[in-house]
Amino acid sequence: MEKTTIKELYIRKENYLNKKIKVNGWVRTVRASKNFGFIELNDGTYFANLQVVYDENLANFKEVSKLVTGSAIRVTGELVESPGAKQPFELKAESLEIEGHSAPDYPLQKKRHTFEFLRTIAHLRPRTNTFSAVFRVRSTAAYAIHKFFQERGFVYVHTPIITGSDAEGAGEMFRVTTLGFDKMPRDDRGNVDFTRDFFGKETNLTVSGQLEAEAYALAFGNVYTFGPTFRAENSNTPRHAAEFWMIEPEMAFADLQDDMDLAEDMLKYIISYVLKNAPLEMQFFNSFIDKGLLERLENVVNADFGHITYTEAIEILKNSGEQFEYPVEWGHDLQTEHERYITEKHFKKPVFVTDYPKEIKAFYMRMNDDGKTVAAMDLLAPGVGEIIGGSQREERLEHLGKRMDEQGLNKEEYWWYLDLRKYGGTRHAGFGLGFERLIMYLTGMTNIRDVICFPRTPKNAEF
RNA sequence: UCCUCGAUAGCUCAACGGUAGAGCAUCCGGCUGUUAACCGGAGGGUUGCUGGUUCGAAUCCAGCUCGGGGAGCCA
Numbered sequence: 001m002e003k004t005t006i007k008e009l010y011i012r013k014e015n016y017l018n019k020k021i022k023v024n025g026w027v028r029t030v031r032a033s034k035n036f037g038f039i040e041l042n043d044g045t046y047f048a049n050l051q052v053v054y055d056e057n058l059a060n061f062k063e064v065s066k067l068v069t070g071s072a073i074r075v076t077g078e079l080v081e082s083p084g085a086k087q088p089f090e091l092k093a094e095s096l097e098i099e100g101h102s103a104p105d106y107p108l109q110k111k112r113h114t115f116e117f118l119r120t121i122a123h124l125r126p127r128t129n130t131f132s133a134v135f136r137v138r139s140t141a142a143y144a145i146h147k148f149f150q151e152r153g154f155v156y157v158h159t160p161i162i163t164g165s166d167a168e169g170a171g172e173m174f175r176v177t178t179l180g181f182d183k184m185p186r187d188d189r190g191n192v193d194f195t196r197d198f199f200g201k202e203t204n205l206t207v208s209g210q211l212e213a214e215a216y217a218l219a220f221g222n223v224y225t226f227g228p229t230f231r232a233e234n235s236n237t238p239r240h241a242a243e244f245w246m247i248e249p250e251m252a253f254a255d256l257q258d259d260m261d262l263a264e265d266m267l268k269y270i271i272s273y274v275l276k277n278a279p280l281e282m283q284f285f286n287s288f289i290d291k292g293l294l295e296r297l298e299n300v301v302n303a304d305f306g307h308i309t310y311t312e313a314i315e316i317l318k319n320s321g322e323q324f325e326y327p328v329e330w331g332h333d334l335q336t337e338h339e340r341y342i343t344e345k346h347f348k349k350p351v352f353v354t355d356y357p358k359e360i361k362a363f364y365m366r367m368n369d370d371g372k373t374v375a376a377m378d379l380l381a382p383g384v385g386e387i388i389g390g391s392q393r394e395e396r397l398e399h400l401g402k403r404m405d406e407q408g409l410n411k412e413e414y415w416w417y418l419d420l421r422k423y424g425g426t427r428h429a430g431f432g433l434g435f436e437r438l439i440m441y442l443t444g445m446t447n448i449r450d451v452i453c454f455p456r457t458p459k460n461a462e463f
Numbered sequence: 464u465c466c467u468c469g470a471u472a473g474c475u476c477a478a479c480g481g482u483a484g485a486g487c488a489u490c491c492g493g494c495u496g497u498u499a500a501c502c503g504g505a506g507g508g509u510u511g512c513u514g515g516u517u518c519g520a521a522u523c524c525a526g527c528u529c530g531g532g533g534a535g536c537c538a
Binding site: 032034040051053055068069082084085104108109110111114171172208234238240241246326336388389435438448 | 464473474475486487488489490493494495496497498499500501529530531532533534535536537538
């Protein structure tokens with residue numbers, strides 16, 4: 001007999017009622033009496049458990065009554081209407097095989113756990129309702145991203161994980177080496193001799209696939225990356241991880257406005273897709289994690305995102321009458337409190353802030369005609385702050401070289417990046433979306449460690 | 464890295480200078496329809512670590528470790 005999922009039973013119970021079925025799953029709890037008992041069974045496909053009723057007719061009745069939470073079992077029997085009020089049906093067990101016993105010290109109990117504790121058992125937490133929902137939504141959102149870009153003809157590019165550029169400018173990097181730490185080869189001046197290393201040069205884990213994506217955009221037109229990214233920053237916040245996933249589209253023959261249009265379309269598409277394809281999970285989050293979640297997401301889908309320049313943002317903040325901890329002044333980067341005011345209080349919806357002073361932005365962003373600002377955009381969203389950062393790239397070789405000089409970058413190391421401007425350079429633009437931050441936004445989860453299966457953060461690489 | 468709060472049984476918490484407790488979980492027993500089942504019993508602790516103050520420290524003080532929240536860096 002073919003096995004059935006518990007989700008299938010709930011969705012199409014009329015197909016199974018009063019018929020013999022077979023299910024697999026893990027025991028959530030056992031309520032045993034002298035001559036019969038109940039098992040709450042969960043197979044990871046649905047929030048609701050399947051109530052299994054068993055009695056002395058089971059060959060292994062005594063053993064079943066002693067099952068410990070967490071045990072893996074297979075049950076065959078008839079699905080019948082339940083006399084109990086709390087479930088529409090139940091499985092009357094005819095045979096129950098114990099696939100894997102659980103030890104008595106199984107750490108998950110049927111009562112509520114803190115997320116902090118569950119992080120210490122990251123290998124078991126996917127068996128809880130919350131994490132079951134989080135990682136199903138994560139999977140759905142990942143699919144939605146591919147679907148969005150593929151439907152628009154974007155080419156999926158796998159940029160390297162190991163990079164030879166040691167200054168992509170996006171943050172501290174993890175070094176990749178096969179050199180032994182106890183006897184590092186040294187050159188004449190006592191520096192580590194990387195010519196003896198595996199790649200013959202210093203290499204690191206990537207902090208961004210953007211530069212490589214630009215090369216492919218200037219061949220395919222529209223491309224996107226979607227892969228792991230690594231930052232060695234000592235960031236101890238609920239929004240940062242050392243290993244995370246990032247989506248980086250890049251479009252040739254596109255300017256900043258095209259870039260923002262794409263970002264807005266993409267966000268709305270993903271949200272709509274997840275709302276439609278993971279409705280149970282989204283209702284769960286709305287009920288137990290974040291009461292205003294569905295309303296907020298539906299607003300985002302229906303709202304036209306706000307657009308202001310950095311200079312306008314400074315004016316709004318100065319005229320707000322708010323007392324900010326950090327002073328508002330043209331030329332300083334917007335602080336978290338400033339971003340929150342703009343998106344949560346002033347606009348009450350996602351807002352693109354554009355045209356930042358060149359001093360506070362990366363070298364590759366395109367210089368505006370005013371000579372003071374660059375064609376950058378940050379998308380600020382209520383609740384999570386900066387969710388997307390992007391720009392139109394500097395395609396003019398002279399301007400790019402000047403900016404690299406200003407920021408003290410070694411142009412020789414970027415020879416191939418500069419070549420892209422030399423051989424048929426075009427207007428082009430792109431952005432980066434932190435996948436985990438998107439998942440946080442979609443689920444209402446407030447800690448990035450709870451939307452990554454096995455999160456890597458400073459002092460934490462267990463599992 | 465800075466600021467701030469915290470760490471007591473497997474989990475969630477109480478005890479706040481005077482004998483370390485409860486609920487759940489676990490183990491044993493009872494119970495013929497349970498619903499975070501119920502009833503009875505049992506085991507379970509170097510109170511994060513190190514030092515100090517005190518007749519006496521889970522409790523007060525210092526340092527350290529780890530964790531939460533906020534900030535910076537950013538996605």
